[in-house]
Amino acid sequence: MMSVQNESLEMKSGERKPAAPELEYKAASQDSLSMFFAAIGGAVLGMLATLLVLAIINGGTLNFTHPERLAVMEANLARVNENVGAVSQNVDTVASQVTDVRDQLAVARSQVDNTLVQIETQSGAIDSLETAVAALAVTGDKFDTFVGALDQALVSMRKLDGAPAAPAAAPAAIATKPLLVSDPAVTADAVAVLFFVDANGNAVMDDAEVNLTGVVLNVTDAAGKQVGEFTSSDAGVLVENLDAGSYTFALADPAGHATLNEEIAVTVPADAAEGQILYVPMAE
Numbered sequence: 001m002m003s004v005q006n007e008s009l010e011m012k013s014g015e016r017k018p019a020a021p022e023l024e025y026k027a028a029s030q031d032s033l034s035m036f037f038a039a040i041g042g043a044v045l046g047m048l049a050t051l052l053v054l055a056i057i058n059g060g061t062l063n064f065t066h067p068e069r070l071a072v073m074e075a076n077l078a079r080v081n082e083n084v085g086a087v088s089q090n091v092d093t094v095a096s097q098v099t100d101v102r103d104q105l106a107v108a109r110s111q112v113d114n115t116l117v118q119i120e121t122q123s124g125a126i127d128s129l130e131t132a133v134a135a136l137a138v139t140g141d142k143f144d145t146f147v148g149a150l151d152q153a154l155v156s157m158r159k160l161d162g163a164p165a166a167p168a169a170a171p172a173a174i175a176t177k178p179l180l181v182s183d184p185a186v187t188a189d190a191v192a193v194l195f196f197v198d199a200n201g202n203a204v205m206d207d208a209e210v211n212l213t214g215v216v217l218n219v220t221d222a223a224g225k226q227v228g229e230f231t232s233s234d235a236g237v238l239v240e241n242l243d244a245g246s247y248t249f250a251l252a253d254p255a256g257h258a259t260l261n262e263e264i265a266v267t268v269p270a271d272a273a274e275g276q277i278l279y280v281p282m283a284e
Contacts, residue, residue: 186275198281
């Protein structure tokens with residue numbers, strides 16, 4: 001009994017499988033849709049291929065009624081292409097110029113940086129120089145103080161030693177007597193008198209020595225008669241129109257210059273062919 005029932009149950013369970021027919025129906029419907037879309041795609045591709053063939057046969061256009069429009073459009077497209085090419089070339093040129101300007105700016109920036117570095121270096125050198133100058137000024141002040149102290153010490157040492165002060169040297173300007181010489185630059189009846197500080201003691205006024213002005217000269221003849229009174233200028237004194245004979249030239253200087261001879265004897269020869277110059281060395 002148990003075996004019979006089991007077999008009947010197995011048979012019933014086997015009869016309940018309904019899924020297979022439904023799956024087969026779905027697969028068939030999907031295949032149909034795929035085929036439908038494939039057919040449409042093929043038709044579209046065929047149509048496009050046909051249009052392409054017609055366009056090739058018709059010279060690249062599908063407008064069989066107005067081909068001149070296509071020519072105008074092609075010309076416009078050609079001009080557009082030329083303009084686009086020109087614009088592209090201009091853009092390339094501008095880009096190249098921008099690159100050059102950028103490079104120049106980079107070089108200028110580098111030069112500016114180098115200049116700034118040099119300025120900073122020079123500024124540091126100037127600061128160092130100013131510091132050195134300040135230190136040198138301080139050293140100079142200290143040296144001047146040292147020299148002054150040394151001078152004072154030497155004076156104090158001389159006083160302690162009791163050494164007499166050295167006598168003042170006699171001025172070289174009055175070391176020689178007045179000198180009377182003949183000179184063709186002066187006329188025969190005249191005597192030129194030059195008063196000067198004789199620095200080298202040669203009794204002659206050299207180029208480096210200056211004639212004294214303001215010295216009063218009183219000239220008298222052998223009888224004591226006054227011939228004239230003169231005051232020296234930058235050119236000295238010129239006593240003219242003198243007859244042959246002896247004269248006395250007396251000096252007087254309000255400025256206080258001194259000479260070895262305040263009265264000088266001068267003789268004018270009777271047969272003189274040229275005049276004379278009287279050099280009078282004086283001291284300040």
